[in-house]
Every structure is written in structure tokens, then in C-alpha cells.
Amino acid sequence: MADIAEAAQVSLATVDRVLNRRKGVKARTVERVLQVAFDLGYVSEADHARLVHPRPPxxxxxxxxxxxxxxxxxxxxxxxxxxxxxxxxxxxxxxxxxxxxxxxxxxxxxxxxxxxxxxxxxxxxxxxxxxxxxxxxxxxxxxxxxxxxxxxxxxxxxxxxDNQAAGRTAGYLLGRFCHRPMGSVALVAGSRNYRAHAEREMGFLGLIEELYPGLKVIGMREGHDDRDENYRLTLSLLEQNRDLVGIYNVGGSSDGIGRALREKNLSGEMVFIGHGLTADTRRLLIDGTMDAVINSDxxxxxxxxxxxxxxxxxxxxxxxxxxxxxxMDIIFRENIPPVQSVAGGAATRRGRHPF
The missing domain is CATH 3.40.50.2300 (Response regulator)
Incomplete structure (x- = not known):
């Protein structure tokens, strides 16, 4: 490396940065250092071809x-x-x-x-x-x-x-699956501060108004993607709306909604559409509590x-x-893909103050 630095007329630190693809070196300097390293036999032709490109981000x-x-x-x-x-x-x-x-x-x-x-x-x-x-x-x-x-x-x-399209898809599925042409349908979201949730709501409302005028949409409730909060919201919705025929979970933590439906013996009776194929939604699809899951792999x-x-x-x-x-993938009980394991590790920082 000292020979490369001398021949390229740069510092040893610059050679180190170039060979380890670190930031802070001008492109023409990178090219000069790598050419010298190649001429001296320090790097192979394959290494030269790899190192001459920008380092991965x-x-x-x-x-x-x-x-x-x-x-x-x-x-x-x-x-x-x-x-x-x-x-x-x-x-x-x-x-x-x-x-x-x-x-x-x-x-x-x-x-x-x-x-x-x-x-x-x-x-x-x-x-x-x-x-x-x-x-x-x-x-x-x-x-x-x-x-x-x-x-x-x-x-x-x-x-x-495309979250508006996802909301329209959920509205279409819910309307087609409903056993009755009249009744109330509810939306549960994490928060409208997420544009995705607001766009899904907008798409859902537009589709229901367009194709299923007999269904009355109850104002969206925010459960903050918390299973216990979603559970309490669902119990409240069921208590206050006796004609409820369907629920669309715009966000996550569908297991809270599913728990409330099972407790009220409404699994398979209440149309339930949600997002994200995970361990909880897999179980809900298999036992018939959920009808469909809209998923992005x-x-x-x-x-x-x-x-x-x-x-x-x-x-x-x-x-x-x-x-x-x-x-967009639409997952039903009959086309659930196999479970894929994910390797664990300690690189993800968890905790309230991760930095």
C-alpha cells in the first residue's frame, strides 16, 4: 500500500479509503490509485473492475x-x-x-x-x-x-x-362477500397520519358508494395498529351497530379484531378484510375469521x-x-403460500431510544 501511495502521489490513508471503498475520495483519484494498484500487481483484473465502481450505499x-x-x-x-x-x-x-x-x-x-x-x-x-x-x-x-x-x-x-387501488379492492371484496345487500360496514386504521391509510379509506369509500349503495360506511376508527385497542374498538362497533355486516382493517394487528369476532361467535358471519400476510392473519384466514388479506410481499x-x-x-x-x-397479492384461505422462515440476529436496534 505504501508503494501504491508513492506511485500515485497520494497519502496512505487515501489508498486505504480507495481499496476499502470508503467515501471522501474524488473519482479521478480513485481511478489513478486503482490503476497503480493494478500495474503493481496488488489487485487482480477482477478486483480492479469491482473496485472502480462506486461502493454499495x-x-x-x-x-x-x-x-x-x-x-x-x-x-x-x-x-x-x-x-x-x-x-x-x-x-x-x-x-x-x-x-x-x-x-x-x-x-x-x-x-x-x-x-x-x-x-x-x-x-x-x-x-x-x-x-x-x-x-x-x-x-x-x-x-x-x-x-x-x-x-x-x-x-x-x-x-x-397503490393504496387507493388497495382500498377499492377491499371494498369490492367486502361488497361481493356480504350475505346481505343492506347494512353497515366499518373501517379500522392505524392512523390517518399515514397517507397509506387515508388513501385506502378514500378508495374503499369510493367503491362502496359506486357499487354497493345499500351498505352504510361508519366513520373510520383509529386503533394505532395495537391489537388490544383494535379488540376494544371492534367490541364497541358491534355493540353500537347491530346491522354491522363487514369490517375492513386498513392497518395492522388484525388479531385484535379477530379475537372480538370469535368472542361474539361472528367468525364466518362478519365479512373481514385486512392487510399483510403474517402469522396472525394466516391463522384468521385458516379458521374462517378473515375472508381475504391484501398483501405486498x-x-x-x-x-x-x-x-x-x-x-x-x-x-x-x-x-x-x-x-x-x-x-398487490390477494390471499384467501385456499391459496395461502407456504411459511418462509427468517434468520434472526442482533443487527436491528430495538427499544424506545434506539439512537
Whole structure:
């Protein structure tokens, strides 16, 4: 390395940064150092071809803390990726932050921009978050929203479902499955602060009004993706609306709703549509408590996001904001895919104050 530094007329520290693909070295200096290293026989032709390209990006995932099983599953998959030591893949970290707290999310975006080249997060559509995104984007960081998007922001891309289409699909399924053409239907969400939940509600309401005018939609209740809160909300809905014929869970933690329906002996009678194929929704589909689950494959979501960050770093994508939505899967009891295990690990930081 000292010979390379002398021949390339750079410092030993610069050679170290180039060979380990660290930041802070100009492209022409990288090329000169690598050519000298190749000429001296320090690196092979294959190593030279690999090292001459930009290093893989450092990527941080920010996920809401709480009991949402789909997000916990997604976090486990991110954690498994984070354990990889390959220098040719993005270096990944994952942090869980306070749910539904725009200030905590904005602070986390700013904090992790110090290490990360790219930040992926489930967006809370709030001025504090949009301001943080604009600030770190102006500093050259790449921003990708996942599952739920931001309106009017400088984020690079959104990876997730077309949530309005998902809501319309849920409305169509619920209306078709209802045993009666008249009655009330209810929506339970995590929070309207998630644009995904608001868009799903909008799509659902539009479809029901268009095709099933006999169904009356009760105003959406917010259960904050908490199973116990969803359980209490469902019991209240059943008590206050004797003509209730269907429930659409816009968010997560469907097991709380399922528990209330089973207690009231309404499994199979009440139409129940939800999101995210996880251990709890699998059980609810199998025992007949849920009729359908709208799902976006977390492996596809993760792979698409990481590939996007790599493409953005290489400049290989011209208009990332026009990426098509992630494919929507409709899961019924008869087409449940097999369970795939996820490797565990300690790379994901958990806890109330992860940083």
C-alpha cells in the first residue's frame, strides 16, 4: 500500500479509503490509485473492475415501533440482510422509532443522515417530516418512502402498493362477500397520519358508494395498529351497530379484531378484510375469521428498495418517482403460500431510544 501511495502521489490513508471503498475520495483519484494498484500487481483484473465502481450505499431503514406484525416481519428481514458482511452489497441498518410521532421520525431522519447514503422509512405525512426530508435531500442523501408515501416532498421514490387501488379492492371484496345487500360496514386504521391509510379509506369509500349503495360506511376508527385497542374498538362497533355486516382493517394487528369476532361467535358471519400476510392473519384466514388479506410481499418490498438505492447511487435510473407500485397479492384461505422462515440476529436496534 505504501508503494501504491508513492506511485500515485497520494497519502496512505487515501489508498486505504480507495481499496476499502470508503467515501471522501474524488473519482479521478480513485481511478489513478486503482490503476497503480493494478500495474503493481496488488489487485487482480477482477478486483480492479469491482473496485472502480462506486461502493454499495449505506442504507438505514426507519420503522415504527409497536405491535404491527407485518412491520415486525419486515424488520426481521431487514435485520437478516444487515448481518451480511459482503462489501459488494448495501450496508444496512434498521431502527425502530416511536410510532405515530412525526417529531421522532424527523429527528431520526436527520440523525441517521450522518452515516447513511440512503434512508427508507414508512412516512408520516406531516410538515416536520417533509422539512427533514427536504433538508437531508439538499445534503445529497437519497430518500425512499416505503408502504406509506409523503405528499409534496423531495423524496426520490416510493416503494409500496397503490393504496387507493388497495382500498377499492377491499371494498369490492367486502361488497361481493356480504350475505346481505343492506347494512353497515366499518373501517379500522392505524392512523390517518399515514397517507397509506387515508388513501385506502378514500378508495374503499369510493367503491362502496359506486357499487354497493345499500351498505352504510361508519366513520373510520383509529386503533394505532395495537391489537388490544383494535379488540376494544371492534367490541364497541358491534355493540353500537347491530346491522354491522363487514369490517375492513386498513392497518395492522388484525388479531385484535379477530379475537372480538370469535368472542361474539361472528367468525364466518362478519365479512373481514385486512392487510399483510403474517402469522396472525394466516391463522384468521385458516379458521374462517378473515375472508381475504391484501398483501405486498415483504421480500419484494425489501429487494426493490435496496436495488433502487444502488441504482440511484450509480445514476442508473432517470426518473425514480415514476416507478410502478409493488404488486398487490390477494390471499384467501385456499391459496395461502407456504411459511418462509427468517434468520434472526442482533443487527436491528430495538427499544424506545434506539439512537
Amino acid at each position: 449505506n442504507v438505514v431503514f426507519l420503522l415504527p415501533m409497536g405491535g404491527n406484525p407485518y412491520l415486525r416481519l419486515f424488520g426481521d428481514k431487514v435485520r437478516a440482510i444487515a448481518q451480511s458482511k459482503s462489501r459488494d452489497e448495501p450496508q444496512v441498518r434498521c431502527y425502530f422509532i416511536e410510532s405515530f410521532d412525526a417529531g421522532a421520525l424527523a429527528s431520526a431522519i436527520r440523525h441517521h443522515a450522518g452515516w447513511a447514503d440512503g434512508i427508507a422509512f414508512m412516512a408520516i405525512d406531516h410538515p416536520l417530516v417533509r422539512e427533514a426530508v427536504e433538508e437531508v435531500s439538499a445534503a445529497g442523501k437519497r430518500i425512499v418512502t416505503i408502504v406509506s408515501d409523503l405528499q409534496h416532498s423531495l423524496r426520490d421514490a416510493y416503494v409500496g402498493l 415483504p421480500d419484494v418490498l425489501l429487494a426493490t428498495t435496496l436495488r433502487l438505492f444502488s441504482d440511484l447511487q450509480r445514476g442508473g435510473i432517470s426518473n425514480p418517482s415514476l416507478l410502478p407500485p409493488v404488486k
